[in-house]
Amino acid sequence: MKYQALGNDYLIVDPSRAGGTVLGPEPPPEAVRLLCDRHYGAGADGLLLGPLERPEPGTPVPLRIFNADGSECGMSGNGLRMFALYLAEHHIEAWRTGTPFTVRTRGGDTDVRITDFREGRVRLGMGRPRFASAESSEGKESDRDSGVAVPVAGEGPDAVVTVTDLHLGVPHTVVFRDRVDGELAQRLGPALAWHPRCPEGTNVEFVRVHDNRTLEVVVWERAVGPVPASGSGACAAAAVAHARGLVGGDVRVRMPGGEVDVSVARDGRISLTGTTQEVMRGVLSPSLREELADRGTGSQPSGRSGT
Template structure:
């Protein structure tokens, strides 16, 4: 029998599949089809998820493992900050280490166990990198600009300014007085359909500045749509916030980022060369269910005979969310 985990970071929900535990690993096409099926809420497997996180052995000696991110639509993302925290916890408990590196699509990232956010709500801190504002790295095309930083783009939304940054997933960020979900959804859909500006699509985030080092971020995620939270989106937004809002940014403290699924903290260390800045994302890594399935059915994508059991951790997380709402 093969085992999967249902997990979340800030209610950004995933299934984890550790391929190192299988007799025969799934092919790329099998992984894509599995992600499409298991993440679709219409298939009634724990209401679906935003993606499938695949754990493999790393080709690097200084990494405990490799993480791949297969979105709900079967596309592969370069990184996922919320997912990385859950994989970090998984590898930490599997191999009994609290500080290590994980191989991702584009780079090897440092992760470490953090103090719990709340009673029985485990938390991990993960490095988010590399950073680039260059048009070719997102990629984007707008007039003759090599970077898009705090720029009005009336073709997107009149009167709003936008910043584009890759961390390494591409993000388009706008600071607003109040998040308008209709505007965010329409822009997110438009820029993830064939368009003249972001040929490979882009994650779109709107951010409200609530106070010094306190933000609310909502994201329309490429390959997924609206999510409760996007880890790289909150990380990218925190970086842009620090760069553009020195009156509200305190570099000596973490930034608290609220999202529809709860909250995370980010730590931003700015550099004179903005691409050399450092980002760490800190938040929960919650395991809600274990799933048992035969390996043959896993390869075939036959998901109608799965044994599911709850961990009880979601109750603890909801207590944490309630404490936020009461604060």
């Protein structure tokens, strides 16, 4: 099955169903890359492997998340919303009516509630962001208020970029600019995402403050590149803007693929609300299944972590 959230699309492979999955319990990176390839496979930004056990009310539902490059990641706000809708549609009918449940990923547990099943609207509790720290002349302080100057291979305003680093399931780097667009992301995204200071990579959010309730965001993900939207990226942008006093606790985040709502509570916890949609259901051809099964031999991880 394939779902999309604001243009960010994932394949869902459900090993809990009878017959299991051709990917096996440990999907080889080569197999994931083939399945997500838009020319030779089914095509997607990533893969959701789950539920790993048959879902039961009151028990966290285990999920593994992979990006199109074959790397595994700990958190995806868009992916979790898609998975939540899938669970309500195909496993636990009570979850369609707003009964809360929990999804367990490598990045931790996420509280989930479907607020409108027909519209595909899902609310996630994303937890508290962990801001990075930077050395300053006055000692160690959080970089969320002032940011850190990072030299990159550019000229003029691109020679040194002020960024704010934080972790929200996966690492994020937020950059504020008076104007954000795809050209800016293409120019600075790769240099910041794989800067020497970030050996495991980081997802980059370019942010413009429209007003105290609205942000415009363009995202460059470390394992994918430009994406139309990112749920965790929207939360990272809102968290930094709120910490700097640029926006209030309720923020509308506009991205090329659409909008999500982010709320920052007094204790710093962040919640994300947005829509998702099932795109298609299908069966892989015997030839593709055979090739996927063969991809495990001699394959190596990409070495880059996911979004």
